[in-house]
Amino acid sequence: MGCSTADVVNAVRAMAVVVAAHRDELVDLDRVIGDGDHGENLKRGFDFVVSAVDSSEVDSPAAVLKLVAKTLISKVGGASGPLYGTAFLRAATDLEEVDGASVAAALRAALDGVVARGKAEIGDKTMVDALLPAVEAAEAVKDKSVAEVLAAAATAAETGAESTIPLVARKGRASYLGERSAGHLDPGARSTALLLRSLADSASA
C-alpha cells in the first residue's frame, strides 16, 4: 500500500471482504459465548461502510477512517459497533502522514479509545486481548515500513486472540456465562485479528 486516500479506501474495502468471508465463523463463535450476532453485526456494518465510501467524497486517509467510524457507530447494534467505531475514530485523530510511526500511534489511539469506552483490561476475554499486544508489537517496530508495522501487529493480534480461549470473560455478554465462558475463542478478539491481518495484507500488496 502506498498511503494515498485511495489506498486507504481500498484497504477498507478489503476489510469488508474479509468480514463477509468470516461472517459465519464469527457468528458461530458468538453463538457459543454470546448471542450469535457478531459476524452479522460486523458484516452489516461493513456493508454500510462500503456504501458510505462509494457515495462520499473523502479527501484524506483520516477522513476515510472517520467515515468508517461514523458508519459503524450509527449502523452496528451490539457492543462491537461503538467499540470498533471508537477505534477507527481515534485512529483518525492526528493521522496526517501515513508512515510506520504514525500507524503505530494510530493503533495506540484506537486501543485507548476501546478501553475508554469499554473499560476492559487485558485478560478480560475481549478484543483488547488482541488489540493491546498488537499495539505493543507495532510500537516495537515503528521505525520500519507501514507494511512491517501492520504485519507485526496482525501476528501479535492472532496470538492474542488465541490467548482468550482459556480465559473467563469479565466484560460483555460472555461474562454472563462466568466460568462456562472458558475454553472458547472470543469473537471480538478474533475479528480484531482478522481486521489487522487484512490491513497488513493490503499494506504489503
Ligand code: ADP
Ligand atoms: P454484543 O455482545 O452486544 O452482541 P457483538 O457480538 O457484536 O456485540 O460483539 C461482542 C464482542 O465485543 C466480544 O466478543 C468482545 O470481544 C467485545 N466486547 C464486548 N464488551 C466489550 C468491552 N467492554 N470492551 C471491549 N470489548 C468488548
Ligand code: MG
Ligand atoms: Mg453478540
Ligand code: MG
Ligand atoms: Mg448482540
